[in-house]
Amino acid sequence: MRSLVAVICLGSGFCLGQTAPSPASGKASTLTKAPTLTGTPTLAEAKAFLDRAQTKLLELSTQQQRADWVKSTFITYDTEILAAKADEDQIAAAMQLAKESTRFSRLKMPEDMARQFKLLRLSLTLAAPSDPKEAEDLTQIATRMEGIYGSGKYCAPGGGSGSRVGAGANGPEGCLDLDQLSDILRTSTDPAKLLEAWHGWRTISPPMRPLFQRYIELGNKGARELGFADMGAMWRSKYDMPPDAFPAELDRLWNQVKPLYLSLHAYVRWKLREKYGDLVPASGPIPAHLLGNMWAQEWENIYPLVAPKDADPGYDLTAILKGRGTQPLDMVRFGESFFTSLGFAPLPQTFWERSMFVKPRDRDVVCHASAWDIDSVDDLRVKICLEINAEDFSTVHHELGHNFYQRAYDSQPFLFRDSANDGFHEAIGDTIALSITPEYLQKIGLLPTVPDSSKDIGLLLYKALEKVAFLPFGLMIDKWRWQVFSGQIPPEQYNRSWWKLRLEYQGIAPPEPRSETDFDAGAKYHVPANYPYARYFLAYILQFQFHRALAKIAGCTEPLNRCSIYDSKAAGDRLNAMLAMGASQPWPKALMALTGQDQMDATAILDYFAPLQKWLDEQNRGKPAGW
Numbered sequence: 001m002r003s004l005v006a007v008i009c010l011g012s013g014f015c016l017g018q019t020a021p022s023p024a025s026g027k028a029s030t031l032t033k034a035p036t037l038t039g040t041p042t043l044a045e046a047k048a049f050l051d052r053a054q055t056k057l058l059e060l061s062t063q064q065q066r067a068d069w070v071k072s073t074f075i076t077y078d079t080e081i082l083a084a085k086a087d088e089d090q091i092a093a094a095m096q097l098a099k100e101s102t103r104f105s106r107l108k109m110p111e112d113m114a115r116q117f118k119l120l121r122l123s124l125t126l127a128a129p130s131d132p133k134e135a136e137d138l139t140q141i142a143t144r145m146e147g148i149y150g151s152g153k154y155c156a157p158g159g160g161s162g163s164r165v166g167a168g169a170n171g172p173e174g175c176l177d178l179d180q181l182s183d184i185l186r187t188s189t190d191p192a193k194l195l196e197a198w199h200g201w202r203t204i205s206p207p208m209r210p211l212f213q214r215y216i217e218l219g220n221k222g223a224r225e226l227g228f229a230d231m232g233a234m235w236r237s238k239y240d241m242p243p244d245a246f247p248a249e250l251d252r253l254w255n256q257v258k259p260l261y262l263s264l265h266a267y268v269r270w271k272l273r274e275k276y277g278d279l280v281p282a283s284g285p286i287p288a289h290l291l292g293n294m295w296a297q298e299w300e301n302i303y304p305l306v307a308p309k310d311a312d313p314g315y316d317l318t319a320i321l322k323g324r325g326t327q328p329l330d331m332v333r334f335g336e337s338f339f340t341s342l343g344f345a346p347l348p349q350t351f352w353e354r355s356m357f358v359k360p361r362d363r364d365v366v367c368h369a370s371a372w373d374i375d376s377v378d379d380l381r382v383k384i385c386l387e388i389n390a391e392d393f394s395t396v397h398h399e400l401g402h403n404f405y406q407r408a409y410d411s412q413p414f415l416f417r418d419s420a421n422d423g424f425h426e427a428i429g430d431t432i433a434l435s436i437t438p439e440y441l442q443k444i445g446l447l448p449t450v451p452d453s454s455k456d457i458g459l460l461l462y463k464a465l466e467k468v469a470f471l472p473f474g475l476m477i478d479k480w481r482w483q484v485f486s487g488q489i490p491p492e493q494y495n496r497s498w499w500k501l502r503l504e505y506q507g508i509a510p511p512e513p514r515s516e517t518d519f520d521a522g523a524k525y526h527v528p529a530n531y532p533y534a535r536y537f538l539a540y541i542l543q544f545q546f547h548r549a550l551a552k553i554a555g556c557t558e559p560l561n562r563c564s565i566y567d568s569k570a571a572g573d574r575l576n577a578m579l580a581m582g583a584s585q586p587w588p589k590a591l592m593a594l595t596g597q598d599q600m601d602a603t604a605i606l607d608y609f610a611p612l613q614k615w616l617d618e619q620n621r622g623k624p625a626g627w
């Protein structure tokens with residue numbers, strides 16, 4: 001599974017509501033022991049309320065994280081129930097506190113207090129209706145959907161005998177899990193095999209469809225009780241701007257980079273047509289199973305198919321790592337030493353003792369890579385099913401970015417222990433990964449010599465397949481969900497509308513007819529797991545903006561794609577200054593602290609890929625663009 005864009009339950013306060021909600025009554029009784037206050041609230045009461053709220057939320061967040069950790073590393077009937085129960089307790093508390101906090105909404109108070117109140121109200125990604133039965137339903141549905149995803153397997157017809165993919169499958173039933181199916185998407189060039197693996201994974205999601213529909217109804221009901229128009233509006237309220245202004249801001253950023261995407265799409269389509277013939281149209285959308293990834297969200301796995309002969313990257317990190325006998329723990333140590341080179345303290349001993357680094361052989365786990373901060377102080381962990389390859393080398397840097405961010409803000413008040421906005425959390429690790437340049441690999445002894453700059457086109461093309469290809473996918477997921485939440489997309493159009501957006505933004509089409517008996521959105525983790533997705537789009541924009549700023553601070557005068565901030569204490573200090581702010585300020589201030597800009601700016605992507613854009617323009621001359 002792709003985990004660079006990985007996910008995470010951040011383990012901080014804002015994991016609240018991550019999975020499920022719960023009754024606002026019942027559990028909440030433990031919270032309301034404070035004296036019933038009447039009359040005009042005072043500042044002292046508001047302060048006391050915040051203290052009590054944060055103490056309670058920290059306690060429940062820690063419990064919820066522990067239960068969720070056990071469930072995610074050992075999916076069973078019981079651990080699902082225990083995790084759901086902890087979610088219920090936590091979300092009940094958050095709901096109750098959010099409602100209680102409205103008593104102070106007209107009180108004049110210092111800015112940082114007002115911001116804590118605001119974040120308290122926005123901390124949920126799923127708000128429970130106050131009806132206890134409905135709240136319980138919502139909890140169970142959310143947990144169940146994630147469980148269906150986590151234990152999903154495609155069982156080839158006839159125990160694998162009538163199948164292109166079943167032969168290598170585990171067990172007599174010829175069943176394959178997501179990792180195995182993803183391996184086929186990544187490595188095979190047999191269109192029939194690719195189609196079966198693509199189709200196979202999408203057999204797991206139709207059972208989610210009625211659950212998802214009910215989750216939308218109940219989630220919206222809870223969001224309305226908190227004063228939001230619907231759940232989408234609740235998600236969009238977290239960006240220090242009006243919720244209805246946020247989609248336009250995303251479109252502004254997308255339009256900055258769209259010309260580069262169109263060039264990349266046109267080039268890739270042409271190369272795939274050379275490989276697969278008429279399976280790939282000359283001027284239409286690209287079939288979704290040919291792009292090397294289960295969701296066609298990043299395309300770097302088809303690099304060998306589209307790379308020009310004279311522009312290889314000059315090295316193969318996967319082969320180097322394997323050739324050296326690199327072990328999973330070594331991969332993590334490489335990531336850690338990047339951060340220590342910037343001046344950050346090493347990870348705590350408990351990180352090494354408590355993390356899950358490889359996939360267990362004897363049980364179901366959620367393999368999707370994630371970074372955790374169990375106690376919101378220093379019980380940092382990662383959960384990764386590491387394999388020895390270049391992708392996971394990057395994933396490790398990405399996940400540790402979350403962990404170092406979590407630790408940098410751990411002395412903030414609990415409600416501020418989060419990133420400036422949720423895109424920042426995802427961006428930090430990736431910013432570090434952009435510094436995995438040939439010069440860096442040579443400095444840490446993985447490369448004997450640095451290839452000359454004539455190899456840059458290969459590296460840039462590879463990176464564009466990963467980063468630029470992702471942008472429209474990162475945008476369309478929540479474009480789809482916001483419309484589902486608002487009712488603009490009714491249940492009977494879930495699948496059709498999904499593919500309409502896939503076409504519009506990505507220029508991708510399904511490789512076989514799809515219908516409303518399918519539920520293809522449910523085959524993407526973040527949909528059943530109730531994870532907002534716009535953060536990944538922002539992260540892909542921000543990481544280049546961060547990289548451009550930090551490279552300058554580190555004194556790099558080379559083209560942006562050749563800059564690494566490894567070993568720059570100056571860059572580390574500046575980075576830490578922003579990380580330590582947590583969510584204590586509106587994100588434009590945090591952005592300003594690092595970059596000197598208070599607006600998100602996708603031109604750093606264009607700067608980074610400038611040599612590639614020029615090259616693509618030459619390659620694409622006379623060929624159709626768009627779809």
Ligand SMILES: [Zn+2]
Nearest residue numbers: 006007008426
């Ligand atoms: Zn992440």
